[in-house]
Amino acid sequence: MTAPATLAPRRQVALADATLAAGLAFLLARPALGTVAAALPLLAAGYLAMAATALAAPAGEGAAGEVPPLGWAAPLGIGLAAVAAAGVVAGPAPDPRVGAAAAGLGLLAAVAEEALFRRLLYVRLARYGAVVAVLGSAALFALVHLPAYGTAALPVDLGAGLLLSWQRFASGRWTVPAFTHAAANLLAVT
Numbered sequence: 001m002t003a004p005a006t007l008a009p010r011r012q013v014a015l016a017d018a019t020l021a022a023g024l025a026f027l028l029a030r031p032a033l034g035t036v037a038a039a040l041p042l043l044a045a046g047y048l049a050m051a052a053t054a055l056a057a058p059a060g061e062g063a064a065g066e067v068p069p070l071g072w073a074a075p076l077g078i079g080l081a082a083v084a085a086a087g088v089v090a091g092p093a094p095d096p097r098v099g100a101a102a103a104g105l106g107l108l109a110a111v112a113e114e115a116l117f118r119r120l121l122y123v124r125l126a127r128y129g130a131v132v133a134v135l136g137s138a139a140l141f142a143l144v145h146l147p148a149y150g151t152a153a154l155p156v157d158l159g160a161g162l163l164l165s166w167q168r169f170a171s172g173r174w175t176v177p178a179f180t181h182a183a184a185n186l187l188a189v190t
Contacts (some may be wrong), residue, residue, distance in 0.1 A: 012058040012060070013060075015057050015058065016060065016124065019054055019056075019057040019120060020116065020120055020121060020124070023050045023054060023116040024140075026046045026049075026050055027113070027116075027144045027145075028144060029046075030147070030148050031148050033046070034148075040101055040105065043105060044104075044105060044108060047112040048108065048112075050112040050113075050116060054112065055115050057120060059119050059120055059123045060123050060124065067172070068170060068171050068173070069169075070170040070171065071171065072171040072172075072173055072176050074170070075170040075171040075176050076167070076176050076179060076180065078167075079163055079164070079176070079177065079180035079183075080179075080180060080183055082163055083180060083183050083184045083187060086184070086187075102189040103189055106182070106185030106188065106189050107182050107186065109185060110178060110182035110184070111182065113181065114164065114174055114177050114178035117137050117140065117161075117164070117165075118137060118164060118165065118167075118168040118174040118177045118178070121140065122134075122137045122165065122168050122174070125137060130169050133165070134162070134166055135162075135165075137161065137165045137168070138165040140161075141164070141165075142154055142157040142158040142160075145157040160181075160184065163177075163180070164177035164180060167180060
């Protein structure tokens with residue numbers, strides 16, 4: 001098998017496009033998966049596959065000369081502070097009986113989604129400028145969560161997407177928003 005780094009540019013683009021399409025299809029199918037008896041293993045397998053393919057696919061270069069303006073520490077601190085503030089504003093903590101499975105699935109979902117949205121999609125959109133990359137990846141993130149959480153959650157999902165996409169821009173790394181997303185998911189289920 002040919003390593004992604006040695007693939008011809010057109011094949012790299014096709015592989016990234018196929019990975020994005022498959023990841024988005026999985027995310028849109030989540031509500032239907034939640035109705036079957038084997039929902040937890042199916043969701044875990046889907047997130048594992050999405051993470052593996054999103055991390056294996058070539059991300060590309062993004063905008064020429066892209067220099068992260070803030071490094072990684074400040075965007076991470078701002079993101080974690082925003083998540084903590086949202087937790088305070090949200091009110092009572094969720095039911096603590098959800099357990100380790102929900103926490104593990106939340107962590108896996110965060111990493112998989114950020115590899116898809118802030119690693120692959122963001123870089124694809126960055127060719128058109130940082131504003132397009134931030135707004136486009138945030139909007140698609142929010143839209144893909146509509147089937148699972150409904151229109152009432154759209155402002156929250158869009159706000160989260162904007163924060164995570166801004167972190168990607170400001171830090172130059174997809175791992176910074178992945179850490180913030182993981183913290184938010186853990187806060188939501190524990």
